[in-house]
Amino acid sequence: MLRFLGQVGMYFLFMKKVFSKPEKASVYYKQTIHEFASLGLTSIGIITIISFFMGAVITLQTAYNTDNPIYPTYLIGLGCRDSIILEFSSTVAALILAGKVGSHIASEIGTMRVTEQIDALEIMGINSASYLVLPKIIATLCFNPVLTLISISVGIFGGWVAGTMSGVITSENFIYGIQYAFIPYYITYSLIKTVFFAFIITSVSSFQGYYVSGGSLEVGRSSTKAVVYSSVLILLFNVILTQLLLS
Amino acid sequence: MISVKNLCKSFQGKPVLSDISVDFETGKTNLIIGQSGSGKTVLLKSIIGLHEIDSGEIWYEDTLFNNLEFEERKKIRSEIGMLFQGSALFDSLTVEQNVRFPLDMFTDNSPEEKTERVNFCLNRVNIVNSNKLYPSELSGGMKKRVAIARAIALNPKYLFCDEPNSGLDPVTAILIDELIKELTEEYSMTTIVNTHDMNSVIEIGEKIVFIQEGIKCWEGNKNEVLNSDCKPLNDFVFANSLAKRIKSASG
Numbered sequence: 214m215l216r217f218l219g220q221v222g223m224y225f226l227f228m229k230k231v232f233s234k235p236e237k238a239s240v241y242y243k244q245t246i247h248e249f250a251s252l253g254l255t256s257i258g259i260i261t262i263i264s265f266f267m268g269a270v271i272t273l274q275t276a277y278n279t280d281n282p283i284y285p286t287y288l289i290g291l292g293c294r295d296s297i298i299l300e301f302s303s304t305v306a307a308l309i310l311a312g313k314v315g316s317h318i319a320s321e322i323g324t325m326r327v328t329e330q331i332d333a334l335e336i337m338g339i340n341s342a343s344y345l346v347l348p349k350i351i352a353t354l355c356f357n358p359v360l361t362l363i364s365i366s367v368g369i370f371g372g373w374v375a376g377t378m379s380g381v382i383t384s385e386n387f388i389y390g391i392q393y394a395f396i397p398y399y400i401t402y403s404l405i406k407t408v409f410f411a412f413i414i415t416s417v418s419s420f421q422g423y424y425v426s427g428g429s430l431e432v433g434r435s436s437t438k439a440v441v442y443s444s445v446l447i448l449l450f451n452v453i454l455t456q457l458l459l460s
Numbered sequence: 461m462i463s464v465k466n467l468c469k470s471f472q473g474k475p476v477l478s479d480i481s482v483d484f485e486t487g488k489t490n491l492i493i494g495q496s497g498s499g500k501t502v503l504l505k506s507i508i509g510l511h512e513i514d515s516g517e518i519w520y521e522d523t524l525f526n527n528l529e530f531e532e533r534k535k536i537r538s539e540i541g542m543l544f545q546g547s548a549l550f551d552s553l554t555v556e557q558n559v560r561f562p563l564d565m566f567t568d569n570s571p572e573e574k575t576e577r578v579n580f581c582l583n584r585v586n587i588v589n590s591n592k593l594y595p596s597e598l599s600g601g602m603k604k605r606v607a608i609a610r611a612i613a614l615n616p617k618y619l620f621c622d623e624p625n626s627g628l629d630p631v632t633a634i635l636i637d638e639l640i641k642e643l644t645e646e647y648s649m650t651t652i653v654n655t656h657d658m659n660s661v662i663e664i665g666e667k668i669v670f671i672q673e674g675i676k677c678w679e680g681n682k683n684e685v686l687n688s689d690c691k692p693l694n695d696f697v698f699a700n701s702l703a704k705r706i707k708s709a710s711g
Contacts, residue, residue, distance in 0.1 A: 237564070240564055328551075329544045329546055333542065333544060336510070336540055337540075337562055337566075338535075338538050
């Protein structure tokens with residue numbers, strides 16, 4: 214328990230260091246642009262593929278599990294839309310990004326630690342935590358909502374393709390379903406969750422990488438811890454945010 | 461000048477350095493020698509503030525360094541160049557970007573002036589036509605020389621080198637030693653080198669401190685190191701058979 218509390222304390226001290234005043238704004242700006250490409254643009258592919266197939270599966274499962282004449286078929290489109298917006302594109306996509314982006318961040322910073330590159334920054338008088346982590350946090354906070362919007366669009370498209378190609382729903386009914394009883398706030402809810410999850414993924418993974426000591430084995434372990442802790446925290450905050458935002 | 465007074469450092473209650481006092485002189489190549497695990501690297505990292513010391517004082521000229529906060533240390537750290545054992549070049553940056561990094565961070569020079577300075581530093585360490593290469597594409601000796609170029613980019617007053625010859629062949633090791641000595645004299649820096657390479661000791665050791673098990677055992681220069689009556693130092697200096705043969709041949 215004491216060790217856990219110690220880790221939590223270290224995390225908040227680390228965050229204080231991360232959010233201190235940057236040494237030179239122009240260098241941080243360039244670094245942030247670099248992180249947009251490194252952490253954001255490279256995630257579009259995996260998010261697109263997974264969202265497409267997840268949308269397709271949600272549509273087919275909804276169709277086969279509500280095969281009843283009482284239910285109008287357009288509800289398949291509605292179910293696909295709400296599942297994608299409320300849960301998949303924010304939470305499930307965040308869990309996937311915790312695996313991809315979280316492990317990338319932890320191993321990158323961890324390797325810099327064990328090869329003394331972080332020491333080199335410190336000796337130059339640079340706040341290494343801020344220089345390495347702040348651009349990553351800014352990049353993911355800005356870009357992950359874009360990924361969520363892409364995921365929503367592609368997921369619903371995937372549902373339409375699967376539904377119409379398998380013949381479980383007509384195109385008109387699906388499109389009517391995704392427009393039926395639409396609540397725009399659900400998009401806001403999804404984006405708010407995404408921002409929180411982006412912060413969790415980046416800060417927890419950076420923290421794990423930054424305090425690595427040892428060699429390559431420890432870097433691997435920190436990478437695993439980053440994914441596990443980020444995932445658990447995402448699920449915990451999913452419950453808390455859902456209660457706060459939808460109650 | 462850098463002065464260390466009564467420095468003590470321990471890790472989890474285990475003492476690693478005990479009551480070290482030594483002055484490192486300006487314009488000279490100061491060597492810290494000792495066996496692996498004797499505390500050389502801990503001493504070096506304590507002097508530059510990467511390890512917080514338990515007690516004692518570290519003076520950079522007339523500034524008590526170990527009492528300063530991170531922000532207050534920045535001024536002194538901007539005057540420090542460091543060559544790490546593994547070079548510690550930034551993997552994601554090219555040779556040119558590595559050397560340019562401290563200039564981008566701490567100067568307001570124009571891009572042309574920065575490029576000129578980068579090329580000057582790289583030429584000074586004999587690195588040519590490699591500006592666009594990444595560290596993974598360089599040999600061990602080249603990495604060390606690029607790391608030296610980065611270290612001198614801001615004209616530092618203090619240069620720290622942690623085992624600059626480790627992993628290098630004897631010829632390259634001599635070149636690195638000569639480079640460190642030349643740069644120390646050229647820029648009148650206070651240079652501190654951690655090493656257990658006896659050739660470095662003989663060639664560039666203008667001041668030598670011998671550490672054993674965290675205690676300073678001996679202090680002198682390259683002329684005195686071969687004729688010392690300090691037994692632990694003699695055991696260290698004449699550890700290999702070649703040195704023993706030379707000693708017995710010279711009587």
